[in-house]
Amino acid sequence: MSLCPLNHKVQLTYFSPNGAWDLMDTSVTSEAYSFVVRFNVVLERKPRFAIVNVILPLIIMSALNILVFLIPTECGERISFCLTVLLSIAAFLTLVGDNLPKNSNPMSLFRYYLVSVLVISVAITLAVICSLHVYHRSEKQQPGARGGPSLCV
Incomplete structure (x- = not known):
């Protein structure tokens, strides 16, 4: 007896269509003299959803992060702008990270990209803080002066 x-x-x-996936092909096979029936379903991801809802907002926020260096140093909003962009990237990555697989081996390249965007944003924030610290030093606190540098901005 076999199936x-x-x-x-x-x-x-x-079957009902899905907004994120296309059904490409299906097949049903069985092995001779076996109780095994194999159902093959071939799906293809629609890339437009991920591009519009994840990748484009991340690229735009990254561009905003770089534009912080165009804000004049005398303007007091430079650090607040930079921190706002950093926090928005962190919140966005939290939302996106909830929809990614928790355990995957190997880890997806997209997850590495998300982490690198966060690290770059933190580095830009630190660079802005350091540049403002150097800019707002008084005459007595110039590099090489005795008494050591002050950590106050």
């Missing part, structure tokens, strides 16, 4: 499929394709009677 034999009636059709060579999966019946799509109760």
Whole structure:
């Protein structure tokens, strides 16, 4: 006794289309003299959803992060702008990270990209803080002066 499929394709009677995936092909196979029936479903991810909802906002926030260096140093909003962009990237990465697989081996390249964007944003924030510290030093606190540098901005 063995199982034999009636059709060579999966019946799509109760199939409903998905916004993130396309159904490309289906097949049904069985091995001779076996109780195993194999259902193969081939899906293809629609890239537009990920591009519009994840990648483009991340690229725009990264560009905003770089534009902090165009704000004049005399303006008091430079650090607040930089920290706001850093916090928005961190919040966005939290939302995106919840939708990624928790355990994957190897880790996806997209997750490495998300971490690198966060690290670059932190580095830009630290660079802005250091540049403002150096800019607002008084005449007595110039590099090489005795008494050591002050950590106050």
